[in-house]
Amino acid sequence: MIKPVAKQANKNANLRQTGIDAATKVVANFSIRSVQYLDENANIVHDLPMFAEDSAELLKLFRTMLLLHHFDRKVLMLHRTGKIGTYPGTLGQEAVGVGMASALTDDDILVPYYRSVTDLYVRGVRLHEVLAFWIGDERGLDFKDPRARNDLPLPICISSQIPHAAGVANAIRIRGQKNRAVLTAIGDGGTSEGDFYEGLNCAGTWKLPLVIVINNNRWALTEPNKCQTACQTLAQKAIAGGFEGIQVDGNDVIAVRATVDEALQKARAGGGPTLIEALTYRLCAHTTIDNLERYVDKEEYDQAWQKEPLIRLRKLLQVREVLDEASETRMLNEIKEEIEHEVELALSLPLQPPEAIFDYLYAELPERQQAQRAEVSARWRKN
Amino acid sequence: MAAITLLEGVNMAIDHEMARDINVVALGQDVGKSGGVFRATDGLYKKYGENRVLDTPLAESLIVGLSVGMASQQMRPIAEIQFMGFIFPSFNQIATAAARMRNRTRGRITLPMVIRMPYGGGIHAPEHHSESTEALLAHLPGIKVVVPSTPERAYGLLLAAIRDPDPVIFLEPKRIYRAVKQEVEDNGEAYPLESCFIDREGTDITLVSWGAMMQETLKAADLMEKEGVSCEVIDLVTLNPIDIPTIVESVEKTGRCIIIHEATRAGGLGSEIAAELSEKALLSLYAPIGRVTGYDTIVPYPKSEHYFMPDKDRIVDEIRKAMEYH
Ligand SMILES: Cc1ncc(C[n+]2csc(CCOP(=O)(O)OP(=O)(O)O)c2C)c(N)n1
Ligand SMILES: [Mg+2]
Numbered sequence: 001m002i003k004p005v006a007k008q009a010n011k012n013a014n015l016r017q018t019g020i021d022a023a024t025k026v027v028a029n030f031s032i033r034s035v036q037y038l039d040e041n042a043n044i045v046h047d048l049p050m051f052a053e054d055s056a057e058l059l060k061l062f063r064t065m066l067l068l069h070h071f072d073r074k075v076l077m078l079h080r081t082g083k084i085g086t087y088p089g090t091l092g093q094e095a096v097g098v099g100m101a102s103a104l105t106d107d108d109i110l111v112p113y114y115r116s117v118t119d120l121y122v123r124g125v126r127l128h129e130v131l132a133f134w135i136g137d138e139r140g141l142d143f144k145d146p147r148a149r150n151d152l153p154l155p156i157c158i159s160s161q162i163p164h165a166a167g168v169a170n171a172i173r174i175r176g177q178k179n180r181a182v183l184t185a186i187g188d189g190g191t192s193e194g195d196f197y198e199g200l201n202c203a204g205t206w207k208l209p210l211v212i213v214i215n216n217n218r219w220a221l222t223e224p225n226k227c228q229t230a231c232q233t234l235a236q237k238a239i240a241g242g243f244e245g246i247q248v249d250g251n252d253v254i255a256v257r258a259t260v261d262e263a264l265q266k267a268r269a270g271g272g273p274t275l276i277e278a279l280t281y282r283l284c285a286h287t288t289i290d291n292l293e294r295y296v297d298k299e300e301y302d303q304a305w306q307k308e309p310l311i312r313l314r315k316l317l318q319v320r321e322v323l324d325e326a327s328e329t330r331m332l333n334e335i336k337e338e339i340e341h342e343v344e345l346a347l348s349l350p351l352q353p354p355e356a357i358f359d360y361l362y363a364e365l366p367e368r369q370q371a372q373r374a375e376v377s378a379r380w381r382k383n
Numbered sequence: 384m385a386a387i388t389l390l391e392g393v394n395m396a397i398d399h400e401m402a403r404d405i406n407v408v409a410l411g412q413d414v415g416k417s418g419g420v421f422r423a424t425d426g427l428y429k430k431y432g433e434n435r436v437l438d439t440p441l442a443e444s445l446i447v448g449l450s451v452g453m454a455s456q457q458m459r460p461i462a463e464i465q466f467m468g469f470i471f472p473s474f475n476q477i478a479t480a481a482a483r484m485r486n487r488t489r490g491r492i493t494l495p496m497v498i499r500m501p502y503g504g505g506i507h508a509p510e511h512h513s514e515s516t517e518a519l520l521a522h523l524p525g526i527k528v529v530v531p532s533t534p535e536r537a538y539g540l541l542l543a544a545i546r547d548p549d550p551v552i553f554l555e556p557k558r559i560y561r562a563v564k565q566e567v568e569d570n571g572e573a574y575p576l577e578s579c580f581i582d583r584e585g586t587d588i589t590l591v592s593w594g595a596m597m598q599e600t601l602k603a604a605d606l607m608e609k610e611g612v613s614c615e616v617i618d619l620v621t622l623n624p625i626d627i628p629t630i631v632e633s634v635e636k637t638g639r640c641i642i643i644h645e646a647t648r649a650g651g652l653g654s655e656i657a658a659e660l661s662e663k664a665l666l667s668l669y670a671p672i673g674r675v676t677g678y679d680t681i682v683p684y685p686k687s688e689h690y691f692m693p694d695k696d697r698i699v700d701e702i703r704k705a706m707e708y709h
Contacts, residue, residue, distance in 0.1 A: 111452070142489040152455060153488050157479040163445045164480065167452020167460075174408065174434045174458070194472070198445035205440055360486040361525055363493070363548040366577055366624030369524075 042315035079288035092283030095309035099256025128345035162199030181267035189220020204241035217282035238275035250278030392537035411463030467502035468511030482525030501557035543573035556595035585615035603698035670708035
């Protein structure tokens with residue numbers, strides 16, 4: 001039997017008249033703060049934060065983003081010439097990683113996600129390390145820079161890092177360390193995972209010193225945002241965790257850094273977690289082995305290029321007369337040298353010895369694996 | 384020195400380590416104020432406070448993931464999963480994070496953490512409260528899996544698990560949580576995690592078991608002893624890594640072996656032990672290696688559980704079969 005919907009509505013109207021609805025309490029209203037300083041045409045739309053008054057600082061951010069931009073292109077070339085396999089690019093999303101990580105102090109801890117070369121680079125992790133990992137060498141996750149020694153490795157399992165980040169933040173909370181906070185990242189698709197909600201919920205419950213940045217690059221592999229959620233924003237998911245969610249223009253590095261900076265300060269001061277949704281666009285394919293033409297609308301994609309984060313920052317720096325064509329060319333030459341060097345390091349990394357497949361399993365290798373280790377050793381060192 | 388239960392042995396070990404090391408924290412559902420559904424963490428919240436005995440949100444993946452994060456900063460979390468049947472939401476965290484962190488960072492980040500949980504049947508509990516899925520866990524390289532069978536071993540092995548630099552899964556046979564009492568001194572002495580215990584020496588047949596099945600195995604050994612069959616009884620204790628050399632040595636002496644476990648048979652750890660013995664002790668065997676295990680079916684609800692559960696009679700039958708084989 002089909003029930004007429006209109007009749008039901010009438011029934012509800014009757015309830016309303018009986019006063020049952022009058023008991024409905026407004027528990028919370030929600031609105032989402034949206035942060036932008038520099039719009040796509042390089043107009044300053046908001047009073048700049050202090051660090052952005054410093055042109056040298058902005059120039060540094062620009063250089064880092066430019067480097068990562070070109071690194072991305074280089075890796076794609078390496079893939080085309082068969083030198084590397086799968087690599088998840090960050091083209092177009094440089095401002096998210098660079099902006100967020102540049103708000104960290106050395107005492108903070110970064111819990112990256114798998115598309116985090118940008119934030120890791122700012123942290124002092126070298127490009128050859130990240131590349132080595134993607135080429136298939138575990139040593140790439142043994143970050144050598146002292147700043148990154150305690151940072152977690154990038155996880156491949158989507159969203160598994162959010163509970164880890166909550167755990168690191170919980171260690172900080174239990175130890176009563178007032179000067180530290182944890183910064184983690186996740187993709188838009190990752191917000192559909194249970195681990196995202198579990199971590200978010202716990203962070204709110206325990207008021208953890210944690211900042212979660214969503215790199216909303218609009219795509220989760222081939223699925224657009226609308227496949228993930230009926231929510232208007234991803235930032236509002238923080239409401240379910242009982243804390244603030246903010247949207248930020250993820251192509252405006254000033255906005256990303258300022259927002260993350262503010263959230264980290266709040267976290268360090270005991271004010272609890274913040275969720276920050278950075279709106280950007282994945283201008284590369286999902287990975288080097290993916291072809292975005294199969295599912296990305298050409299017009300949308302071309303428009304996204306207009307909003308790309310380097311364009312507006314370059315304009316601002318040119319207006320401030322700290323960058324011109326000649327100096328950018330010089331910068332680019334330096335950058336390319338660094339990239340070549342890092343690629344060379346990654347590609348020329350000698351293989352790990354065969355025994356190493358066992359050597360980091362446990363602090364002490366059990367007898368069983370010792371025998372297997374000896375077998376592998378004998379087999380691969382025969383001549 | 385007081386006689387204590389296995390459960391109290393667990394509590395005593397956690398307490399000992401929390402007093403000794405400020406980095407040790409206990410966490411899980413209901414472990415705090417109430418001391419856990421079985422009272423394994425009883426009294427600890429009062430003693431160490433809410434920052435070291437944490438009532439977590441009801442989320443298993445979170446509990447293990449949190450522990451990974453805390454351990455990455457060299458805290459020593461002891462996480463409780465309320466029942467082994469509810470470990471599955473956290474399986475991902477165990478397999479993709481806990482077991483691999485040392486390996487994937489080439490030793491840069493290590494995880495000194497314990498995930499403990501009651502397991503096994505025989506307590507007339509509802510669905511999902513009676514499973515023995517230890518083989519699913521023992522299969523993963525990078526973690527250790529430990530099962531005590533007495534109060535004293537619960538204490539000594541849990542101390543070792545907490546002090547271990549790598550993740551340890553600690554399975555507590557809830558059927559014998561309160562079954563036996565033993566005098567255990569709170570002396571802080573840990574057992575090694577890589578060797579089994581020979582509980583009874585014998586010459587005719589080797590019986591290998593662990594957890595609550597040790598009780599049935601010892602009963603069967605008693606019965607057979609009266610018939611003149613001398614049983615060597617081994618408590619396996621550590622399911623990953625398994626102490627194969629001790630078992631091989633025993634079987635070289637007795638020439639017969641039966642493995643007894645509550646878990647289902649196919650792909651159970653009995654298969655692994657039998658395979659190792661066939662590789663390393665084949666010529667010492669007088670009879671095929673036998674297994675007494677749960678049947679390959681869903682653990683029945685309490686009213687039918689006894690059809691499923693190995694008991695001393697089934698073990699005795701299998702011993703006789705081995706003794707009569709020629
Ligand atoms: C748990 C898990 N499921 C599936 C995958 C395969 N996978 C890798 S990346 C990806 C899409 C992730 O999208 P999003 O979270 O938006 O991050 P982005 O790639 O856009 O940075 C998928 C499905 C995985 N790595 N982990
Ligand atoms: Mg995405």
